[in-house]
Amino acid sequence: MGVKDQGSKKLLPGGRRGFLKAAALGAAAAAGSAAFPAPAIAQGRREWGLVTTWPKHFPGFGSGAELLADLITKGSDGRLTVSVYGAGELYSAREAMDAVLAGEVEMGHGAPHFWGDKVPATWFLASMPFGLTSEEMNAWFHFGGGQALADEVYRQLGCKFFPAGNTGMQMGGWFKKELKGAGGYKGLSIRAAGLGAAVMTAAGAKVASLGAGEIAPALAAGKIKAATWSGPDGDLALGLQEHAKIYHYPGWQEPATCLDNFINLKAWEQLPDDLKAVVRGANAAVNQMVLSEVTARNYAALATLKAEHKVVVKKFPDALLNRVGKLSGEVLNEFARRDKLSRKVLDAILEFRKGAVGWSNISDRAYQSARNLPFAYAKPSPKK
Amino acid sequence: MGVKDQGSKKLLPGGRRGFLKAAALGAAAAAGSAAFPAPAIAQGRREWGLVTTWPKHFPGFGSGAELLADLITKGSDGRLTVSVYGAGELYSAREAMDAVLAGEVEMGHGAPHFWGDKVPATWFLASMPFGLTSEEMNAWFHFGGGQALADEVYRQLGCKFFPAGNTGMQMGGWFKKELKGAGGYKGLSIRAAGLGAAVMTAAGAKVASLGAGEIAPALAAGKIKAATWSGPDGDLALGLQEHAKIYHYPGWQEPATCLDNFINLKAWEQLPDDLKAVVRGANAAVNQMVLSEVTARNYAALATLKAEHKVVVKKFPDALLNRVGKLSGEVLNEFARRDKLSRKVLDAILEFRKGAVGWSNISDRAYQSARNLPFAYAKPSPKK
Numbered sequence: 165m166g167v168k169d170q171g172s173k174k175l176l177p178g179g180r181r182g183f184l185k186a187a188a189l190g191a192a193a194a195a196g197s198a199a200f201p202a203p204a205i206a207q208g209r210r211e212w213g214l215v216t217t218w219p220k221h222f223p224g225f226g227s228g229a230e231l232l233a234d235l236i237t238k239g240s241d242g243r244l245t246v247s248v249y250g251a252g253e254l255y256s257a258r259e260a261m262d263a264v265l266a267g268e269v270e271m272g273h274g275a276p277h278f279w280g281d282k283v284p285a286t287w288f289l290a291s292m293p294f295g296l297t298s299e300e301m302n303a304w305f306h307f308g309g310g311q312a313l314a315d316e317v318y319r320q321l322g323c324k325f326f327p328a329g330n331t332g333m334q335m336g337g338w339f340k341k342e343l344k345g346a347g348g349y350k351g352l353s354i355r356a357a358g359l360g361a362a363v364m365t366a367a368g369a370k371v372a373s374l375g376a377g378e379i380a381p382a383l384a385a386g387k388i389k390a391a392t393w394s395g396p397d398g399d400l401a402l403g404l405q406e407h408a409k410i411y412h413y414p415g416w417q418e419p420a421t422c423l424d425n426f427i428n429l430k431a432w433e434q435l436p437d438d439l440k441a442v443v444r445g446a447n448a449a450v451n452q453m454v455l456s457e458v459t460a461r462n463y464a465a466l467a468t469l470k471a472e473h474k475v476v477v478k479k480f481p482d483a484l485l486n487r488v489g490k491l492s493g494e495v496l497n498e499f500a501r502r503d504k505l506s507r508k509v510l511d512a513i514l515e516f517r518k519g520a521v522g523w524s525n526i527s528d529r530a531y532q533s534a535r536n537l538p539f540a541y542a543k544p545s546p547k548k
Numbered sequence: 549m550g551v552k553d554q555g556s557k558k559l560l561p562g563g564r565r566g567f568l569k570a571a572a573l574g575a576a577a578a579a580g581s582a583a584f585p586a587p588a589i590a591q592g593r594r595e596w597g598l599v600t601t602w603p604k605h606f607p608g609f610g611s612g613a614e615l616l617a618d619l620i621t622k623g624s625d626g627r628l629t630v631s632v633y634g635a636g637e638l639y640s641a642r643e644a645m646d647a648v649l650a651g652e653v654e655m656g657h658g659a660p661h662f663w664g665d666k667v668p669a670t671w672f673l674a675s676m677p678f679g680l681t682s683e684e685m686n687a688w689f690h691f692g693g694g695q696a697l698a699d700e701v702y703r704q705l706g707c708k709f710f711p712a713g714n715t716g717m718q719m720g721g722w723f724k725k726e727l728k729g730a731g732g733y734k735g736l737s738i739r740a741a742g743l744g745a746a747v748m749t750a751a752g753a754k755v756a757s758l759g760a761g762e763i764a765p766a767l768a769a770g771k772i773k774a775a776t777w778s779g780p781d782g783d784l785a786l787g788l789q790e791h792a793k794i795y796h797y798p799g800w801q802e803p804a805t806c807l808d809n810f811i812n813l814k815a816w817e818q819l820p821d822d823l824k825a826v827v828r829g830a831n832a833a834v835n836q837m838v839l840s841e842v843t844a845r846n847y848a849a850l851a852t853l854k855a856e857h858k859v860v861v862k863k864f865p866d867a868l869l870n871r872v873g874k875l876s877g878e879v880l881n882e883f884a885r886r887d888k889l890s891r892k893v894l895d896a897i898l899e900f901r902k903g904a905v906g907w908s909n910i911s912d913r914a915y916q917s918a919r920n921l922p923f924a925y926a927k928p929s930p931k932k
Contacts, residue, residue: 239822449828449829453832525916526798539877541876
């Protein structure tokens, strides 16, 4: 996954504040009213804007932002009203953070690595090649010290951070030809993003940086021979299955990508405690709901890809996984050399990962193998 | 896991209402005030009781109930104040549902199978042997039709239902002797609960039904030779490692036990929409947080069990897993014969499970194998 830029309006002087003020004045004039309402906050009621890095109703992600706004607005009984602006409505995806930092809107919804050029430690908060799964990452954020560290990272951006959704496991991507042997990435032109792209480059791939809408055309034209984007549901939406038929797994490069809710730090600090509790609770809910929606949609999408598009779902060879596993460690260390905070975050995740892998090996991993043993299990009743 | 009864106070005439009223009168009298406040609801402010089936601060579960109350109370800015009563404070664990149905408290926190004797379909909502993982179960509840079905089941109890936490994978249990071969459960006296206990009985085990505090003493006295309770953290708290050293995995009998927030249906229906949104959001948050807390605590507990208690962590033989897998299917079908709603719920879960297993095999399962390949990965910096 990568930052998806759907448009590129420049931040306007006056920004959303100007835009909204003009709209409100227009509406008041149209209604024939001379009385302009007192500032909302003076009545103990706040109005916030939430700018997203995805289109307004994008499945899972966009609906997560809508749910966040809805839970805050309804839950606070209107004391804090949040309006969602999808990517391209007021700001492009790439402008989302700047709009929040400038105070033109109060909060945004994206993913930590979108801000890697501003604060490098955000790279490690999104998803790490061969790193934590979504369940493990949530355990780290909430009960492993991750929230405090992530807040330290986002303070450098001028924001408060909440984990606000997760993609769960992604796929390894689409390939015109099956990757064989340890050196499969060597010389391959592939669209990829984030830390995974850096690992593929280290493995000899020629990585193309393309936005969401550019991937399918590049595959169709043969400019790239492979592409990673997300999981079955997100990939199906982009139509990648039309131009490459080998669908490799597992998605070692992005095992669980965290979404972020970033809030202008001053706006956050000015919230009274009860509204802080509302925002905190809404984010914990959205964090769960986005993962659940993407997970459920992936089941259906995977079935569609196999049945209707004759996609060949194929595991990466172990030799290749072993190779990129080693390279992942090297790339992570390299990125962590950029600054002390990056190393601090990486160290904390690696420490937590030891316990996570130990437990998952005897819990989820062992269980998921056991339920695939050849025994006959219960079946749904025949449909009438 | 099973219903944990910490005490057995009978429901008193007047119940909590009487108790609280007396306490309030006492406090008012003590303060020298003659004015007794008008009923809270008349001022648009409600006061609810939340009765739990676990001790007040029990890690993960009890803290989940506290968080639920806190998110609702703070988030609603006191429009709905929720007070938590731990098991044994006003009611025992087994009395929790009756207290809610009688309207003595408005909501409770437990697990669906605790109410299996009242409404059999609840068995399938808790955890099914060889059924869904926590992530899959959440996807089913929120985006697979599960919430609507669970509401149908809980309406038979007179309650509104929310999933409000999950244990994640449990362990297979504690054994004085390693289980070998397909017939390991035959003749074994073991403490177990729920559908898993029924499967073990079908496999020839002599199942003992014991409450939390009774398990370690029974193991110590040799009355039972094995016991299942929960995962590493919960098991460590009960001290089971003192009396049996073989710790088998995976916990096929309870792959992910859902906790429930059950709300008196009339109380729920009388809530205004904004407070319904608060309760809904708080539950989604708690559902996530309980799993995260239990997961993080399991890492530490597993390390303690191995390092300090010399526990032998050992996989069940595949032949045994294959046998209980087949028996699980038979037992599920048998339970589903009890009533139409049970069959309807089982059918829905089995249908969803097909997509879940298909996706998990190429996502989480494949990934968790891949990250255990022998490659050298990044390591935390040496501690200074």
